[in-house]
Amino acid sequence: MTTSAAVIVDAAAYAQAVKEAVGAAADYYAGGTSPLDDDAYDLLVRGIAAWEAGHPDQVLPESPTGKVAGGAVEGDVPHTVPMLSLDNVFSSEEFTAWTASLAHRIGHEVTRFSVGPKLDGLALAARYRGGRLTQLITRGDGTAGEDVTHAIGTIEGLPGTLAEPVTVEVRGEVLMTNAQFEHANEVRTAHGGQPFANPRNAAAGTLRAKERAYTVPMTFFGYGLLPLPGTTAALAERLTASAHSDLMQLAAEFGVHTSARTAVPEVVAESPEQVLAHVQEIATARADLPFGIDGIVIKADLAADQQAAGSGSRAPRWAIAYKLPAVEKITRLLEVEWNVGRTGIIAPRAVLEPVVIDGSTITYATLHNPADITRRGLLLGDHVMVHRAGDVIPRVEAPVTHLRTGDEALIAFPDECPRCGSGIDTSEERWRCTQGRNCHLVASLAYASGRDQLDIEGLGTTRVVQLVDAGLVTDLADLFTLEREQLLDLERMGETSTDNLLTAIAKAKEQPLSRVLCALGVRGTGRSMSRRIARYFATMDHVRAADAEAMQQVEGIGIEKAPSIVAELAELAPLIDKLIAAGVNMTEPGATPPPADTTPQDGTATAPAQAGPLAGMTVVVTGAMTGDLEKLSRNEMNELIERAGGRSSSSVSKKTTLVVAGEGAGSKRAKAEQLGVRLATPDEFAALVADLLV
Numbered sequence: 001m002t003t004s005a006a007v008i009v010d011a012a013a014y015a016q017a018v019k020e021a022v023g024a025a026a027d028y029y030a031g032g033t034s035p036l037d038d039d040a041y042d043l044l045v046r047g048i049a050a051w052e053a054g055h056p057d058q059v060l061p062e063s064p065t066g067k068v069a070g071g072a073v074e075g076d077v078p079h080t081v082p083m084l085s086l087d088n089v090f091s092s093e094e095f096t097a098w099t100a101s102l103a104h105r106i107g108h109e110v111t112r113f114s115v116g117p118k119l120d121g122l123a124l125a126a127r128y129r130g131g132r133l134t135q136l137i138t139r140g141d142g143t144a145g146e147d148v149t150h151a152i153g154t155i156e157g158l159p160g161t162l163a164e165p166v167t168v169e170v171r172g173e174v175l176m177t178n179a180q181f182e183h184a185n186e187v188r189t190a191h192g193g194q195p196f197a198n199p200r201n202a203a204a205g206t207l208r209a210k211e212r213a214y215t216v217p218m219t220f221f222g223y224g225l226l227p228l229p230g231t232t233a234a235l236a237e238r239l240t241a242s243a244h245s246d247l248m249q250l251a252a253e254f255g256v257h258t259s260a261r262t263a264v265p266e267v268v269a270e271s272p273e274q275v276l277a278h279v280q281e282i283a284t285a286r287a288d289l290p291f292g293i294d295g296i297v298i299k300a301d302l303a304a305d306q307q308a309a310g311s312g313s314r315a316p317r318w319a320i321a322y323k324l325p326a327v328e329k330i331t332r333l334l335e336v337e338w339n340v341g342r343t344g345i346i347a348p349r350a351v352l353e354p355v356v357i358d359g360s361t362i363t364y365a366t367l368h369n370p371a372d373i374t375r376r377g378l379l380l381g382d383h384v385m386v387h388r389a390g391d392v393i394p395r396v397e398a399p400v401t402h403l404r405t406g407d408e409a410l411i412a413f414p415d416e417c418p419r420c421g422s423g424i425d426t427s428e429e430r431w432r433c434t435q436g437r438n439c440h441l442v443a444s445l446a447y448a449s450g451r452d453q454l455d456i457e458g459l460g461t462t463r464v465v466q467l468v469d470a471g472l473v474t475d476l477a478d479l480f481t482l483e484r485e486q487l488l489d490l491e492r493m494g495e496t497s498t499d500n501l502l503t504a505i506a507k508a509k510e511q512p513l514s515r516v517l518c519a520l521g522v523r524g525t526g527r528s529m530s531r532r533i534a535r536y537f538a539t540m541d542h543v544r545a546a547d548a549e550a551m552q553q554v555e556g557i558g559i560e561k562a563p564s565i566v567a568e569l570a571e572l573a574p575l576i577d578k579l580i581a582a583g584v585n586m587t588e589p590g591a592t593p594p595p596a597d598t599t600p601q602d603g604t605a606t607a608p609a610q611a612g613p614l615a616g617m618t619v620v621v622t623g624a625m626t627g628d629l630e631k632l633s634r635n636e637m638n639e640l641i642e643r644a645g646g647r648s649s650s651s652v653s654k655k656t657t658l659v660v661a662g663e664g665a666g667s668k669r670a671k672a673e674q675l676g677v678r679l680a681t682p683d684e685f686a687a688l689v690a691d692l693l694v
């Protein structure tokens with residue numbers, strides 16, 4: 001938890017900081033989305049307070065430090081007793097120091113504290129006369145608030161009539177529970193409104209809105225009970241003399257909702273240590289609560305202690321807010337990724353400018369579904385409010401629209417499944433690949449038949465979808481046992497295309513081991529890694545016999561990657577067996593298996609030296625290939641280099657021995673020239689490896 005403050009160096013910076021804080025606070029109380037999140041605001045105010053402590057003669061009248069609520073919307077209904085704010089502590093040390101100063105002030109240790117949740121909403125005074133709810137007033141500037149009586153009937157926990165016909169003012173917090181917030185945003189957007197950024201803003205905006213076509217419920221939690229003009233002397237006496245915990249009991253008996261029946265009821269603690277234990281309990285429960293809290297409020301429970309401590313102009317001295325780290329921060333939305341889940345659900349995920357929330361760095365957050373993006377009106381490049389509580393997946397709540405620069409861009413929605421390329425079923429809010437659970441299968445088969453893997457001509461996504469839909473193929477090996485009749489039964493499969501496809505599949509059986517390995521799609525092994533594994537082990541038997549240590553002998557496979565590759569290959573064993581049974585080649589032409597034990601005694605890994613015309617060379621290919629090499633893809637060129645004993649690479653460095661520069665070669669050729677690396681034309685290179693070109 002941080003106790004640092006913004007550093008203010010001079011009067012000008014101080015004035016600027018005050019201006020920023022006042023603006024943010026005004027926005028906060030009016031239900032807008034402040035450009036500062038809570039942590040940033042606290043940091044700023046602490047910086048302002050620190051500077052003021054050293055320059056008491058230069059304190060600006062509008063400074064938020066001396067106010068109940070800097071920038072609050074002022075009202076015209078006077079409060080009988082000021083509605084104060086609370087001072088904050090941010091650590092157990094600060095809390096202990098506070099208890100010591102309180103004990104010093106009242107002349108003895110406090111032995112009864114009440115400890116309860118600091119509800120993240122807005123303070124509200126509810127006036128009951130003769131047991132009937134007659135008036136609702138916001139805190140305003142603390143001495144007078146705004147009349148929001150129109151909200152009567154929309155606030156759960158504030159009954160229209162109390163259990164007893166008393167005249168009394170109930171004070172407490174009005175908020176939206178998470179469920180009420182979701183509901184409110186649904187209703188609001190259905191009426192064409194912009195969604196609220198978070199429950200707090202939603203409650204603030206809703207409480208003050210007068211002529212809306214709809215009403216949405218909120219919830220009240222009482223935390224104070226005081227007399228009004230007209231309260232009987234007996235009750236007034238009771239209210240001023242009772243301990244806070246007894247008042248809360250009474251409020252509950254009157255029918256007012258308090259924290260008592262939540263998972264974090266207010267409790268009495270008898271020492272600062274006990275208080276801190278409750279603070280921990282509440283902090284732990286926070287993530288699972290159905291409403292937001294931003295701290296813990298600790299009060300001297302006994303009326304006598306409260307009276308002895310008294311109040312300052314801004315806050316009582318007998319109570320303190322132990323602030324918990326904010327669960328919301330503002331950061332930027334950099335990108336939206338579309339991920340396909342196991343069942344084919346296509347879910348958007350926000351890529352964020354990294355931001356620390358409650359000690360963890362957050363880079364990704366869920367965006368729920370495409371409709372949600374539209375509802376929230378998000379744009380790429382937006383500043384967004386990100387929420388993360390406990391272990392719950394972080395979520396983007398809303399854009400901070402007034403921070404827009406005009407450079408924001410629309411978020412592109414996919415028009416085909418980003419994994420397998422099939423269609424998307426958009427009939428529900430959650431988009432889904434039309435292949436559902438088969439999406440992954442379609443994607444992996446389409447990948448396996450691709451040009452750099454098994455290179456099965458005529459087997460693109462559409463055809464794969466057909467085969468999977470017809471139930472003819474449930475894994476890669478099934479491709480190799482397809483029968484002519486089965487294919488002929490499919491739509492748009494005439495004799496010629498069937499025969500062509502069967503020929504292409506038969507040809508694929510002869511692909512080198514490197515291509516088969518690549519087609520298996522083992523995580524962390526793309527084309528070049530598959531080639532290195534195949535060249536090193538030469539046969540699938542040797543690959544499968546390798547343990548993690550042996551796997552590490554392959555260049556580029558370290559201690560982290562090796563075990564996962566070995567494990568994944570073990571998982572793929574049934575499929576590999578099936579491929580072998582179907583007659584798929586499992587050897588790498590030109591490669592020889594490693595000797596039985598290639599692990600050197602000193603533990604250093606050395607791949608066996610390669611033979612061939614390019615032995616010991618690192619070769620980079622750039623530009624378009626011509627002549628004998630014209631038809632080779634970049635992957636095939638790399639395969640050729642490696643078969644010739646060389647190493648293929650994609651970037652030119654001092655370690656590069658040869659750059660094959662074809663037509664249109666640009667920066668790589670220039671770099672080679674600059675570094676003095678040998679250059680070859682495609683024809684010169686073809687001559688070099690002529691023996692391997694068949």
Ligand code: IVH
Pocket residue numbers: 083084085086116117118119120121122123124172173223297316319321
């Ligand atoms: S007692 C005279 N108890 O936090 C002190 N306040 O940041 C009255 N708040 O103005 C406050 N939960 O609006 C109290 N359990 C709780 C609270 C609570 C939330 C709010 C309240 C207060 C603000 C100060």
